[in-house]
Amino acid sequence: MTLYGTTPVASPPAARTAMAKAKILIVEDDRSIADVLDYNLRSEGYETVVSYDGADGLNQSKLRSPDLLVLDLMLPTIDGMEVCRRVRADPVTRRQIILMLTAKGEETDQVAGFSVGADDYVTKPFSVKVLLERVKALLRRREGGASRRDDVLVSQGVMVDRERHRVTVDQQGLDLTPSEFGLLEALIRQPGRVFSRSELIDAALGGDSLVLERTIDVHVRALRKKLDSHADLIETVRGVGYRFRDPAGVR
Known part of the structure; x- marks a missing residue:
């Protein structure tokens, strides 16, 4: 199984789908991990933006309107939990999918992540292949439920x-x-x-x-x-x- 920090894993062209046009914001202060994520997500056909601290990541989430954020928790300037809270509180960004990526793997940490609005939670060290599948699953879920969750509101x-x-x-x-x-x-x-x-x-x-x-x-x-x-x-x-x-x- 390929873990972060090792040779990037790129899928063959046949594995790439139309979904791979989505834009993904990577907010990760460890540049080696950010580089691995950036390479592999681009190899899958995604458009990527990389940010190395929480304040810039929050700004990029507004400016670039990504479909999905891969968000580290231990970040300079603003930690990932607070970034997640602010993304969810802002009408401009609140529909963006958030996949938290962190070394904090305790159940209480995961509960805290979901409580502030994370859609998924991946712990380090991680398999690049598994993370790519998580990203695809999250985007498929959004495509399948968008009209029910976002476009039609009933009360x-x-x-x-x-x-x-x-x-x-x-x-x-x-x-x-x-x-x-x-x-x-x-x-x-x-x-x-x-x-x-x-x-x-x-x-x-x-x-x-x-x-x-x-x-x-x-x-x-x-x-x-x-x-x-x-x-x-x-x-x-x-x-x-x-x-x-x-x-x-x-x-």
């Missing part, structure tokens, strides 16, 4: 279909403006989470929009009117902003 009778840009309430279609659609999508994606007005401006109107925060109140009133009997699903949190009612009642 309490309200459905938001991002691909078709369609909203229904109890199977009846609603005619929403792009801003109203973006606002509803941001809220329904994370039921129970309180969004500030500035966060909703970023989500619904785009971060470059030159609008007042109170503009969101106007959009919320219009959206509630269109939701009609479901208007109370959008709750006002005084002094903070708005949230979509959590079906589990968690606040």
Whole structure:
């Protein structure tokens, strides 16, 4: 079995698939390991970006929009756990797949990794072949479930279909403006989470929009009117902003 730090393992061309067009960000401060990962992932046909510390890795995750991160935990500037938390908390990056790669192999370490949003966890020393299979499996899982997890959002009778840009309430279609659609999508994606007005401006109107925060109140009133009997699903949190009612009642 080939381990990191030894001769890179490249698959024959016949083994490469269409999935190999995905972009992968490698965040690893050990340059020998990073080089092995970079070589083998490129040999599989993936596009790769390499970062050697947590702060740069976090920045690259926003700038490059990778499909998957191979993320070490013991990193300079910002550790991998915190990088993972921030990637998951940012609407721009939260859908990126995260495969943690670390020497911390205890069960408690793995639980901690998954608790902050990791999709998979590989311990060092590792088999390059096994890691490549893990990467392929994660990307296949995303392809197979993307429409269910990301493109169609359903809660309490309200459905938001991002691909078709369609909203229904109890199977009846609603005619929403792009801003109203973006606002509803941001809220329904994370039921129970309180969004500030500035966060909703970023989500619904785009971060470059030159609008007042109170503009969101106007959009919320219009959206509630269109939701009609479901208007109370959008709750006002005084002094903070708005949230979509959590079906589990968690606040």
